[in-house]
Amino acid sequence: MNEQHPDQNAADHGGEGGFRAGFVAIVGRPNVGKSTLLNRLIGQKISIVSSKAQTTRHRVTGILTEAGAQFVFVDTPGFQTKHRNALNRAMNRSVSQALADVDLVFFVIEAGRFGEDDRKVLSVIPEAAKLVLVINKVDQLKDKARLLPFIDEVRKVRDFAEIVPLSAEKGRNVEELIKAATPLLPFGEPMFEEDEITDRSERFLASEFLREKLFRLLGDELPYGIAVEIEKFEVEGNLRRIHAAVIVDKAGHKSIVIGKGGEKLKRISSEARVELEKLFDGKVFLEVWVKVKSGWADDERALKSLGYE
Numbered sequence: 001m002n003e004q005h006p007d008q009n010a011a012d013h014g015g016e017g018g019f020r021a022g023f024v025a026i027v028g029r030p031n032v033g034k035s036t037l038l039n040r041l042i043g044q045k046i047s048i049v050s051s052k053a054q055t056t057r058h059r060v061t062g063i064l065t066e067a068g069a070q071f072v073f074v075d076t077p078g079f080q081t082k083h084r085n086a087l088n089r090a091m092n093r094s095v096s097q098a099l100a101d102v103d104l105v106f107f108v109i110e111a112g113r114f115g116e117d118d119r120k121v122l123s124v125i126p127e128a129a130k131l132v133l134v135i136n137k138v139d140q141l142k143d144k145a146r147l148l149p150f151i152d153e154v155r156k157v158r159d160f161a162e163i164v165p166l167s168a169e170k171g172r173n174v175e176e177l178i179k180a181a182t183p184l185l186p187f188g189e190p191m192f193e194e195d196e197i198t199d200r201s202e203r204f205l206a207s208e209f210l211r212e213k214l215f216r217l218l219g220d221e222l223p224y225g226i227a228v229e230i231e232k233f234e235v236e237g238n239l240r241r242i243h244a245a246v247i248v249d250k251a252g253h254k255s256i257v258i259g260k261g262g263e264k265l266k267r268i269s270s271e272a273r274v275e276l277e278k279l280f281d282g283k284v285f286l287e288v289w290v291k292v293k294s295g296w297a298d299d300e301r302a303l304k305s306l307g308y309e
């Protein structure tokens with residue numbers, strides 16, 4: 001593999017002359033800023049950001065190609081420790097699976113806070129994994145002098161190949177993370193074309209965008225166990241026709257999503273449509289309806305049909 005890319009940016013990228021490429025999992029408890037970090041790293045909105053916990057259920061892959069290295073990111077869901085139903089078990093399983101076959105793990109925590117939930121997440125990262133500690137939200141830290149003692153505290157718990165404090169939201173020190181992580185990737189040829197941002201299908205992205213709108217616009221009213229199913233996705237020239245169902249657990253949740261006079265759902269679908277048109281650079285016809293599937297969050301088979309493994 002070395003021979004394929006002689007001397008490519010050797011000084012900046014590990015100093016051994018070869019191109020590096022690998023899978024990187026971004027792991028951390030809910031709300032530490034994993035999606036924000038991924039979006040910042042790949043410079044385009046693909047993953048879902050929300051101030052509510054637990055929005056990232058699916059694995060989303062983002063790709064960053066630099067002169068000497070390619071990072072293929074696997075954004076994993078936050079660990080679920082509160083509810084013990086099938087949905088959460090499926091979510092935790094997908095985290096472990098994601099970690100089993102990556103080359104590098106970014107373990108994300110919040111500056112000044114290393115709690116029980118962070119420890120739990122750390123404990124399922126295999127000992128053999130190459131680990132970078134990402135200390136996010138340093139902009140929130142009022143007393144900057146606390147950072148070094150904090151790093152020392154966390155360092156006692158585990159060996160980290162690198163430790164990088166940054167602010168994903170402000171874009172501070174994010175370059176530093178890439179620089180530090182590059183030599184930790186294995187030598188290898190790029191796995192994706194340079195301009196590929198995600199290997200997820202347009203269909204998947206449509207459901208993610210719609211789900212984000214549901215999270216944002218329903219706010220505290222958001223029913224537990226809500227999901228989106230794309231029932232039809234057709235491309236006609238520059239037009240995409242998308243039929244999507246919003247799945248809720250209980251009949252009573254349907255009216256919450258629809259809102260008074262259908263206003264809520266209308267706004268959700270129109271905002272999602274506008275963003276999808278930008279993403280696809282074409283016209284989008286988006287039809288959304290609400291479907292009740294009683295107890296779906298507890299039914300493993302229903303989960304599989306919705307794409308949760």
Ligand SMILES: Nc1nc2c(ncn2[C@@H]2O[C@H](COP(=O)(O)OP(=O)(O)OP(=O)(O)O)[C@@H](O)[C@H]2O)c(=O)[nH]1
Pocket residue numbers: 028029030031032033034035036037048049050051052053054055056077078136137138139140166167168169170
């Ligand atoms: N102040 C500050 N806030 C941040 C930073 N990074 C992320 N946030 C905020 O933290 C919240 C959670 O960010 P997400 O990126 O959705 O977090 P996540 O870890 O992907 O969350 P889950 O999908 O629930 O696992 C959002 O409100 C972000 O705007 C940062 O560097 N500084």
